[in-house]
Every structure is written in C-alpha cells, then in structure tokens.
Amino acid sequence: MLITGECFCGSVKYQIDGKLKDARSCHCSRCRKTFSAQASAYALVDVDDFSWIQGQDLLTSYESMPNFGLQFCSKCGSTLCGTHNGEVHGVTLGCINGDPDIEIGYHLFVGSKASWEVIPPGITAFTEGPTDSN
Template sequence: MAIRGSCLCGSVRYEIAAGFALAGNCHCGNCRKANGAAYVGWGLIDPEQFRWTAGQEHIAQYESSPGKHRCFCRKCGSSLASSHAGRVAEVVLGSVDGDPGARPLEHIFVNSKAVWHDITDDLPQHGEWPPGIEG
C-alpha cells in the first residue's frame, strides 16, 4: 500500500511505494528552525520508492548542511522531505496524509534540543547520530 503526503496548501504531493525503513524524532537546531517546532518526526525511506506526484514547480530546496537539501513548498512553506545527493531519502512524518504506518523509535540530537522542551517518553535518546549512523 502506497503512502501519500502533501503540503498544507495541497499544491505539492508525493507518494512512497513502500513503507518507512525507520522513523525518529530529530531535535537538532536545523530541524527546529526549519519546522518551527521543538523537534521533527522523520521517516527514512528507500529513495527508489519515492516520487513527486504533483506540484514539482512549487518545490523549493535549501541546502541546510553539505549535500542535504530540505524540500518545501514555496507557496505555503510546508516542510516535506530531505534529499541527499539529489534523491529524497527522508520524509517529514507530519506531511503524510493519514497514518504513516510507522512510529518514531528514538530521539536524535538531544544534546542540542530546545531548552524549553522536556522529552517525557521512554524512547532511546542519542546526543548526536545514533551508533552506526552518520549524516
């Protein structure tokens, strides 16, 4: 079953043919600033399974770190995805229409989390990237 998502204004739409490989909550400063939230739920995907289905002319990208571009709707500003080397590899869980079929399994970059936010769940917490993962 495909997972579908869109931006706030509905101009940009996407589809993921397969489910998420992993989901987690990122507390880094870039995610906070890009989304205006204490943290952002991300879902990792196989780039081969992702495609934009509408509104590609409305997609803007910002290189927030070397080789990583945040994709967002230039009309409404919604954060949608992140591309690595030109291929979408992560999707903002909040942009999924309906149930994404995955739940966050961890918190990452908690060393730089918002001071005004307390993590109150029992998910594992990593100060930076989880062991074995690099940005």
C-alpha cells in the first residue's frame, strides 16, 4: 500500500510504502499546542517504509523531550511527523492524502483534556497512557 502526505502549502511531501499502525489521539496539553487542536491524530510507521519525496530541506525539527521530537514545514508550519532518536517514528493523520486505511483505536490523556472538549461516549479512552487502569 502506498500512502502519501504533504504539508498545507504542498512544499514538503512524503510517501509510505506500507501500512500505518497504532493510530491514536492524544489530548494532553503538549499535543493540543503542537497540533493547535483539541487533540492529536497520529499513527506509527516503520522507518524503512517512510521516505521524503520533496522539500526535506524545508523541515524544521523540535525536540520536545530527550530523543523525541517533531518535524514541521518551515513555510506553512504544518506538523508532519514525530521522531524518535532522529528518525521518523510516526505521522500526523491530518497531513495524509486520501484514505490511509486506519482508524484511531484509542484516546490518551483524556484526564488532561481541554475543559471545553467533550469526549464521546463509547470510545476507548485512557486517563493517562494505555497502561493506566481504565
């Protein structure tokens, strides 16, 4: 399966020659600020399946925690991917073109969600990470 994605202005593009895994939405304050939204939408990718096809020189990186970071388009600001130890770890689902053939499986850190967000009933949600007692 070939999946493509790009930033808002179209200057940075990538492809994934494989499937996405472990899609999730995180509601912590860091993800809300990173994505300028109520939560993130993110899925893991095998680094060997991922390649930049245009505009890699326009990427800006930010390491939010030791060994973990994000990469953005320096022109439009779109958050494109997450990194671990300097390699692509996963992609933001909002920048994918077409149907990536994956659904968000669970929601993390709903205990620290924005006060104005309403979590729909019936979804798999964790107060913190997936190891908490929910």
